[in-house]
Amino acid sequence: MAINILYARHERNLGLMTWLSRTSEISLGTGMTDIITLQGNDSWFILRENNVGLGEQMEEYTSILYEKRDNGIVLLTLNREKAMNSFNSALVNETIDACNRFNSDPQAKVLVCTGKGKGFSAGGDIGELASIDSVAKAKETFDLAARVVKSIYDIKRPVIMMLNGPVAGAAGAAVLSGDIIIASHEARFAMNFVNIAFCPDSGVSFFLTRKLGHQKAAEILYLGKILNANEALELGLYNKVVPREDLEKETFDIAEVLARGPSKTIEMIKFLLRQSPANDL
Known part of the structure; x- marks a missing residue:
């Protein structure tokens, strides 16, 4: 009943x-x-x-690629290779739309995110950041970056980050908002906000503190550290590090296992994991 x-x-x-x-x-x-x-x-x-509350979805993307496969796996690729897949307003808005699209599709079971070319993402687009000329514009820019991280974090089904190369800045928060992170040996993790007199934005401090504790997060952010892939693995930020030529196979092997699994049960597990930090026994 x-x-x-x-x-x-x-x-x-x-x-x-x-x-x-x-x-x-x-x-x-x-x-x-x-x-x-x-x-x-x-x-x-x-x-x-x-589509409740999502509004109209975009018909075409210019800064990302969205590929849905027959087995329920969706591959989302940041597609600004010449700009190291940096986060400009177009890429951010399209990624938010793609997350809504994935969430509203009952046949989409696993989201795999990667970057085009040699790097995952350089973080904020320097050109757009340099053009900020008011407090209001700064708030709008950083709020939008935070929204894309929240859009990924709020996805109900598994999200796998396939790091083909370096990740920096706000893109680090986007990566840490995923569930499983498979990285190539080239996937350095650069949290060097302080080197350009920026405070960490888009949820970086939120994720690092919860994953590593205050002292380690402080060390990384105060000193503007750039972690190599093995260091990120040892800290527990990455799940697995593999040679670049094996990255896609390793990632999709995991994605296919999840796609074949009991999707509602996996959704429930993700919900419980998300809620656990705020719960007691």
């Missing part, structure tokens, strides 16, 4: 809540599904229908 009722929290209508007995065989249907609580034999879910 399923009972659909309108559910609102913080004065926002989040969509339809479905009550579902674990022993029933009723499908949850399309859209994104969030576990709210588990109580006895019953589970509460929020079921958001496709």
